[in-house]
Amino acid sequence: MAIVVFAALAAAAPAKPAVLADPAKVCDSCAEWNAEREPFRVFGNTYYVGVAGLSSVLITSKDGHVLIDGALPQSAPLIDAHIRALGFRTEDVKLILNSHAHFDHAGGIRALQRASGATVAASARGAEALERGRPVPDDPQAGLGAVMAFPPVKGVSVVKDGQTLRVGPLAVTAHLTPGHTPGSTTWTWRSCEGDRCLDVVYADSITPASAPGFRYTGDASHPSIVESFRRSIAVIAGLPCDVLLSTHAGFVGIEEKVARRQKGDEDAFVDANACRAYAEGGVKALDGRVAAETK
Numbered sequence: 001m002a003i004v005v006f007a008a009l010a011a012a013a014p015a016k017p018a019v020l021a022d023p024a025k026v027c028d029s030c031a032e033w034n035a036e037r038e039p040f041r042v043f044g045n046t047y048y049v050g051v052a053g054l055s056s057v058l059i060t061s062k063d064g065h066v067l068i069d070g071a072l073p074q075s076a077p078l079i080d081a082h083i084r085a086l087g088f089r090t091e092d093v094k095l096i097l098n099s100h101a102h103f104d105h106a107g108g109i110r111a112l113q114r115a116s117g118a119t120v121a122a123s124a125r126g127a128e129a130l131e132r133g134r135p136v137p138d139d140p141q142a143g144l145g146a147v148m149a150f151p152p153v154k155g156v157s158v159v160k161d162g163q164t165l166r167v168g169p170l171a172v173t174a175h176l177t178p179g180h181t182p183g184s185t186t187w188t189w190r191s192c193e194g195d196r197c198l199d200v201v202y203a204d205s206i207t208p209a210s211a212p213g214f215r216y217t218g219d220a221s222h223p224s225i226v227e228s229f230r231r232s233i234a235v236i237a238g239l240p241c242d243v244l245l246s247t248h249a250g251f252v253g254i255e256e257k258v259a260r261r262q263k264g265d266e267d268a269f270v271d272a273n274a275c276r277a278y279a280e281g282g283v284k285a286l287d288g289r290v291a292a293e294t295k
């Protein structure tokens with residue numbers, strides 16, 4: 001089953017005004033995360049339009065575009081400006097996808113949806129959190145309280161594991177990878193440059209981050225989620241994966257890869273082992289967390 005989102009682009013239509021952001025989020029890392037970074041083509045029709053620390057990815061076609069993640073509420077105008085700087089229009093974004101519903105990846109979605117009129121889609125638990133404007137109660141970070149709140153998004157379409165969503169010729173597939181949050185989702189698609197087509201993965205976070213007192217190994221309030229988290233990490237490790245992107249730019253070494261490309265390495269973002277290496281890091285982090293909880 002596929003959700004199909006299609007609309008012909010009105011190339012001659014006047015550009016809309018810049019995105020009106022929701023109130024800025026204040027956090028210890030927000031200013032650093034939201035620092036400006038120039039947008040760029042990753043490969044083919046896949047572009048990085050996020051900010052310095054938080055990813056947002058644009059996948060383009062003549063029939064409309066797909067945007068993944070909205071970073072912070074105050075990131076929305078920057079994402080809009082980046083899309084336009086690349087020669088595209090935010091109002092031509094027809095589908096907005098979310099990796100997981102925390103304020104640093106979902107915060108800008110409401111403003112970007114308002115500006116574009118796009119359909120927003122997420123996993124069932126992700127959609128629940130997006131519409132609440134805060135993590136679901138069993139999210140490991142829910143116990144952090146009001147700091148985790150973000151502008152709620154209404155009318156979110158729910159996607160199932162393995163479901164493909166389409167905008168014109170674009171086809172993006174959802175892979176449910178719960179662990180970092182109950183609704184975590186990894187997205188995959190193909191991008192081409194001429195006759196060369198590569199598998200691109202936007203892997204959700206697999207870090208075992210939580211509010212104080214939360215136990216991945218379970219307690220009286222909830223069962224262990226360790227094994228389901230391990231399965232999610234294994235899913236990412238097993239995906240066809242030529243180009244890896246993720247929620248935080250630093251997770252996949254965005255700046256290092258940009259620097260390598262600027263020095264002439266045209267394949268700086270291409271690494272068939274990237275998903276496996278990313279997964280290995282996740283396993284190590286989860287093993288460390290389990291060991292700490294079971295001392």
